[in-house]
Amino acid sequence: MLSATFTLDPAFTVAPVSRRTFGSFVEHMGRCVYTGIYEPSHPTADADGFRRDVLELTRELGVSIVRYPGGNFVSGYRWEDGVGPVADRPVRRDLAWHSLETNEVGIDEFARWAGKAGVEIMYALNLGTRGVQEALDVQEYLNHPDRTRLAELRRANGSPEPYGVRMFCLGNELDGEWQTGHKTAQEYGRLAAETARAMRSAEPWLELVACGSSGSSMPTFAAWEAEVLELTYDAVDYISAHAYYEPLDGDLDSFLASAVDMDHVVDSVVATADSVGAKLKSRKRLKISFDEWNVWYQSRLEASRETEWRVAPRVIEDCYNVADAVVVGNLLISLLRHSDRVTAACQAQLVNVIAPIRTEPGGPAWRQTIFHPFALTARLARGEVLRVEPRGPVYETARYGEAPVIDAVATHDAESGEVTVFVVNRSRTEGVELTVALTGFGAGLRVAESWTLADDDLSAANTADQPDRVVPRPAESVAVDGGVLRATLPPVSWTAIRLAA
Numbered sequence: 001m002l003s004a005t006f007t008l009d010p011a012f013t014v015a016p017v018s019r020r021t022f023g024s025f026v027e028h029m030g031r032c033v034y035t036g037i038y039e040p041s042h043p044t045a046d047a048d049g050f051r052r053d054v055l056e057l058t059r060e061l062g063v064s065i066v067r068y069p070g071g072n073f074v075s076g077y078r079w080e081d082g083v084g085p086v087a088d089r090p091v092r093r094d095l096a097w098h099s100l101e102t103n104e105v106g107i108d109e110f111a112r113w114a115g116k117a118g119v120e121i122m123y124a125l126n127l128g129t130r131g132v133q134e135a136l137d138v139q140e141y142l143n144h145p146d147r148t149r150l151a152e153l154r155r156a157n158g159s160p161e162p163y164g165v166r167m168f169c170l171g172n173e174l175d176g177e178w179q180t181g182h183k184t185a186q187e188y189g190r191l192a193a194e195t196a197r198a199m200r201s202a203e204p205w206l207e208l209v210a211c212g213s214s215g216s217s218m219p220t221f222a223a224w225e226a227e228v229l230e231l232t233y234d235a236v237d238y239i240s241a242h243a244y245y246e247p248l249d250g251d252l253d254s255f256l257a258s259a260v261d262m263d264h265v266v267d268s269v270v271a272t273a274d275s276v277g278a279k280l281k282s283r284k285r286l287k288i289s290f291d292e293w294n295v296w297y298q299s300r301l302e303a304s305r306e307t308e309w310r311v312a313p314r315v316i317e318d319c320y321n322v323a324d325a326v327v328v329g330n331l332l333i334s335l336l337r338h339s340d341r342v343t344a345a346c347q348a349q350l351v352n353v354i355a356p357i358r359t360e361p362g363g364p365a366w367r368q369t370i371f372h373p374f375a376l377t378a379r380l381a382r383g384e385v386l387r388v389e390p391r392g393p394v395y396e397t398a399r400y401g402e403a404p405v406i407d408a409v410a411t412h413d414a415e416s417g418e419v420t421v422f423v424v425n426r427s428r429t430e431g432v433e434l435t436v437a438l439t440g441f442g443a444g445l446r447v448a449e450s451w452t453l454a455d456d457d458l459s460a461a462n463t464a465d466q467p468d469r470v471v472p473r474p475a476e477s478v479a480v481d482g483g484v485l486r487a488t489l490p491p492v493s494w495t496a497i498r499l500a501a
């Protein structure tokens, strides 16, 4: 058994927990929309064709904001194809995922779904094949109250009230060669800046996200951000970050330390943005929208590429196991730790496509393993994020060198007095005895609830037949005594402990 320790103090705050950290992503890709959120023939479908079982799971997941409609899909998308009478909407090719888009679901349907799910919309604009005018048009359709052509079109289409969308992504991953309308940083930076300025002249309150790199392994990582921000710094509020993780060549040790890389991505993007700010003599501090992150077995993508033109094919429907769930819990710890700069994040994606929720057409919906750490973190992280500096053992990884065995973050809700600790044990073989000194919280804290996700079989997963094979269980050996919290963390585990006064 290993041991680790840290101290919590209510005075050592990072920033408030941003609800937008618990965002998700619905892309017109595979079966995320069709037979995911929308399936009019499904037994649980409501009058608008939305699966009620998926809506319920979305609410249970605790999602706050949903990025829509892509992803790579958006870079060839014409938003106006998806409005008006459904029978008149065109079927189009989606070049990003080599499939057919029927446009049965468009922005009006998605906004209706978002209202039912109780989530904010983060709208991604097509700056791949389109430009300033089309961005202004969709903004007018979404947000202008009345009298203009596109506001009246929205009203005629059944939505008299503007949607009031605040957050817009200025394109998607335009640094990537695979992106339709891929651009150089100069080309993209100019277009993003002009689009942002024009949109803001109509609605100064918008929150605009410039595209950062599509991943830290891109050869242009950081240089892309620097060049784009030199052109957009004053016009935007956020720079985006994307990161996906998987165990490469069976290297579980490195995979379990994926959050080390996420920390590095955030630190690098913050450093780059701040250096541009300093150069421009600006006091403004940009925030990060980590609007695509997850575990994704990307190495399997090529083999599963579509060759037919089909509607809603099964694309990247990764089935997640226990280790994946522990990594997802750890990535959320990393995002929370950076709450001073990362104030929006979207797990990619919500349903079927690398998703916490899986469905079968006409059949059940169930929670994948990764659903659980997300839902618990979204429910329990409240108030202020506290700085946590764990002391404990380290282990060697091939990808990231020496990595800490435990990683943790905590939140403190001053109003209720509650403290929640989120902690992972990355060791594959050893349990960890954790000791947390609750300095400055007084003596009255007790364990209100505690959950651990772990299993002797790290490859165990949830399926349609066994939807609850992997669930969080009450944590063992958790106690508070004399202002000290003690817990035993099993090997490869994610744990959440809520303490109440």
Ligand code: AHR
Binding pocket: 027, 029, 070, 071, 072, 073, 172, 173, 214, 292, 348, 349
């Ligand atoms: O989420 C899947 C894809 O990953 C998105 O479409 C794209 O933006 C990213 O590369």
